[in-house]
Amino acid sequence: MHNFAYHRPETLSEAREIFAGAADPLFLAGGQTLIPTLKQRLRQPSDVIDLARIADLRGISIGKESITIGAMTCHADVTASADVRRLIPALGHLAGEVGDPAVRSCGTLGGALANSDPAADYPAAVLALGATIHTPDRTIADDFFTGLFETALAPGELIVKVSFPIPKRAAYQKFRNPASRYAVVGVCVAETASGIRVGVTGAGACAFRQAEMEAALSASFTPEAITGIAISEEDLNSDLHATAAYRAHLIGVMAARAVSAIA
Amino acid sequence: MRSSIHAENASRTAYLPSSNPGPWAYAQGDALSLVELVEISLTVNGTAHTLEVEPRTLLVDVLREKLRLTGTHVGCDTSQCGVCTVHVAGRPVKACAMLAVQADGEDIATIEGVAKDGVLHPMQAAFREHHALQCGFCTPGMIMTALALVERTKDAPLTDAIVRKELEGNFCRCTGYQPIVAAVLAGAKAMGSDA
Numbered sequence: 303m304h305n306f307a308y309h310r311p312e313t314l315s316e317a318r319e320i321f322a323g324a325a326d327p328l329f330l331a332g333g334q335t336l337i338p339t340l341k342q343r344l345r346q347p348s349d350v351i352d353l354a355r356i357a358d359l360r361g362i363s364i365g366k367e368s369i370t371i372g373a374m375t376c377h378a379d380v381t382a383s384a385d386v387r388r389l390i391p392a393l394g395h396l397a398g399e400v401g402d403p404a405v406r407s408c409g410t411l412g413g414a415l416a417n418s419d420p421a422a423d424y425p426a427a428v429l430a431l432g433a434t435i436h437t438p439d440r441t442i443a444d445d446f447f448t449g450l451f452e453t454a455l456a457p458g459e460l461i462v463k464v465s466f467p468i469p470k471r472a473a474y475q476k477f478r479n480p481a482s483r484y485a486v487v488g489v490c491v492a493e494t495a496s497g498i499r500v501g502v503t504g505a506g507a508c509a510f511r512q513a514e515m516e517a518a519l520s521a522s523f524t525p526e527a528i529t530g531i532a533i534s535e536e537d538l539n540s541d542l543h544a545t546a547a548y549r550a551h552l553i554g555v556m557a558a559r560a561v562s563a564i565a
Numbered sequence: 566m567r568s569s570i571h572a573e574n575a576s577r578t579a580y581l582p583s584s585n586p587g588p589w590a591y592a593q594g595d596a597l598s599l600v601e602l603v604e605i606s607l608t609v610n611g612t613a614h615t616l617e618v619e620p621r622t623l624l625v626d627v628l629r630e631k632l633r634l635t636g637t638h639v640g641c642d643t644s645q646c647g648v649c650t651v652h653v654a655g656r657p658v659k660a661c662a663m664l665a666v667q668a669d670g671e672d673i674a675t676i677e678g679v680a681k682d683g684v685l686h687p688m689q690a691a692f693r694e695h696h697a698l699q700c701g702f703c704t705p706g707m708i709m710t711a712l713a714l715v716e717r718t719k720d721a722p723l724t725d726a727i728v729r730k731e732l733e734g735n736f737c738r739c740t741g742y743q744p745i746v747a748a749v750l751a752g753a754k755a756m757g758s759d760a
Contacts, residue, residue, distance in 0.1 A: 333667065341643075
């Protein structure tokens with residue numbers, strides 16, 4: 303790991319100020335991706351700005367129609383939250399499926415979303431539940447994930463919190479890589495106030511919605527309604543873990559399992 | 566936390582093997598004259614320490630190289646294997662995936678603090694009883710993960726399936742896990758958990 307200057311601001315404005323004044327800064331959330339990345343020298347920041355002591359970025363608050371989770375809330379706290387488990391059980395389940403217990407102690411919601419790893423779990427839920435990402439200056443909804451490790455965030459823009467509307471029902475099913483516990487493919491299906499939404503992760507460059515399945519499930523919320531939908535393997539990921547064709551097939555299987563769980 | 570530039574200290578730290586923070590910490594291309602040492606305070610197994618570290622120094626390297634607590638092992642150094650698991654503020658953490666500066670001010674528990682007065686902790690005794698180790702390299706991480714698991718699930722029955730899921734981040738390449746799972750269940754029971 304190359305050396306860097308380390309900062310641990312206690313307020314959001316202080317964090318942004320340090321970022322603005324540094325040559326090549328990076329924000330540090332839970333570090334479960336960033337620290338291995340620094341070790342491999344894939345990133346060599348001049349300054350690392352640790353967000354762990356900014357109290358405003360932590361916590362879970364329950365509203366009438368949504369749950370709002372601070373960006374620096376770790377997966378262990380989300381999966382252990384009785385409120386999350388009661389109101390959006392799919393989200394509590396998903397958080398408990400990320401990595402392993404030690405990763406969940408550190409890894410955060412905001413870090414996972416800002417990283418937009420193609421195999422991360424949370425992005426599927428963000429899309430399926432119609433979550434809103436809050437930054438200090440604006441809110442971002444459907445168009446947050448823009449590509450491989452790419453998001454709509456501008457340089458220096460931070461996620462403050464994420465609001466998840468409470469769905470009528472939702473489920474997340476994932477075919478995981480047994481070694482890394484990342485999703486080979488993960489599908490989150492939700493019936494929300496604005497209709498049926500299907501979020502897919504692990505399959506493409508970033509998480510995406512599956513419109514055909516959403517339409518079919520809107521007509522009939524049964525696993526049978528989507529079994530006939532052929533998913534194109536075009537633009538899907540192919541690597542040593544799975545071919546694009548295999549991932550295309552898995553989208554159907556995981557979606558059907560998610561629907562079965564709540565139909 | 567105090568941050569300051571200690572150019573003289575930095576170059577001394579960099580070249581003296583006696584304070585070597587790890588074989589991978591220094592390589593070509595670093596501007597050693599600009600290395601910034603940061604003062605941190607850690608409470609490890611109940612003992613307070615104040616140390617100066619580079620921002621890039623991993624927690625596991627501070628524990629092993631500076632505090633000489635070598636029971637916490639480094640296996641993969643890619644956060645996969647779990648042998649470096651310690652508790653930070655009561656939670657299991659892979660000490661190879663946390664900077665020492667991130668742990669500033671925290672309470673840390675390592676395998677060295679588990680046995681009391683020369684008597685094995687019930688979880689350690691269960692590992693011995695159930696032959697849950699052969700080479701023993703993964704055992705410190707297994708024990709620390711198991712203790713955190715029992716603490717977190719003490720109000721609910723612990724099952725074979727839960728133990729297997731919770732041990733996903735800890736690799737053993739000798740025993741095949743069967744005796745480890747048996748040991749964790751027995752250790753949890755001995756600790757008074759509802760296993």
